[in-house]
Amino acid sequence: MHRINLVKILSLLLLTVSISVNAQHDSTQEGHEEASHSGKDLKTEIKEYINHHLLDSHDFGLFSYTTDEGEHKYIGAPLPVILWDGGLKVFSSSKFHHGETLAEVDGNFYKLYHNKIYRTDSEGTITYDEEQHPTNVKPLDFSITKNVAVIFLVGLLMFVLFSRMAKSYKNNLMPKGIGRVLEPLVLFIRDDIAIPNIGEKHYKKYMSYLLTVFFFVWIINLLGLTPLGVNVTNNIAVTFALALITYLLTTLTANKNYWKHIFWMPGVPTPMKIILAPIELLGTFIKPFSLMIRLYANITAGHIVLMSIIGLMFIFKSWIGSPLSFGLAFALALLELLVAALQAYIFTMLSALYFGMAVEEHDDHH
């Protein structure tokens, strides 16, 4: 028992110390990254490649190579660019030629700079302020980027799969085809996630969301492990949107018990109630926030580590590099398969837990 307490205190201490250390040194970090871009050796090149992979892009690039004549070739598909710049402007991203040329639309010139679209003059000059941020006009960008395209594709895929599955139940109770794979998963969400956490009475109205979010996150995480270079769930905006839906559903469907437990917790002395109310209120925001960070950070970390291990192949300049890199990458890819499913499960699980809190009825105790 003594040892356990020691470990607890030690890890708590380490956490608090390191968090405060991090808070202090946060601001110096950005300067380092700017400086490392100027020299272009192998390590920075790998780093840039990883950063490039983690970003969203305006075309669906599979890979690129340089020919013997020194010409850059890109293999992939262009995607539509939709801008709002005093009017709707729609054009194909192939006009940018991967950032190498300007796109001219209705007399305006647009330049792709660090994956963001700026309006420029006909020479493509970009002006900077003191902090090296471009001062050019940035039109509102509603483009179908790579991430958006993948989200649409996954949505369509899920629609086709599940409507076929639903149709197969019309004639008999045995699922056919893909339904045989999906039925146990759907039942798992219902029996092991929804009912234990939300309760028999209320679980039905949340099932559609729980199923959607589980399969959406899982399929997208799995696609991220294919060589397509898809990385949707390591875009924080995507996980933010998912967490926002969970938050809105929790807040809008909550019963009066939920609000009572936040603002005026029963069974607690009055001075404590006043202290607890703001903490509990803050807690309602922290819960979806941690959902967002967890999914985003797990997938991003997985991608960074996987790509760094692949990068090892180029850093070791001996025969040992390739087998080492292959072995590690293979093992990590297997682990990432588990993480892909686990993160989808945890997101669904915690969402169900929050919904359960929102509709819980407290008549039986207190």
Add this chain to the structure above:
Amino acid sequence: MEGLNFIGAGLIVIGAGLGIGRIGGSAMDAIARQPVASGKIQTAMLIAAALIEGIGFAALFAA
């Protein structure tokens, strides 16, 4: 004082690792004692591990 944030990140990883390790170990003990309840224990274990991991990642990204 330059690399302190990386030391901090390392400490966080140690802390989170210890925490998740303890959760896993305790869950193993619990399953060994009550194999019938392994499903429930596993769920609780995953939730607790996910919460610690969330803190670990949040701090790691600040580094």
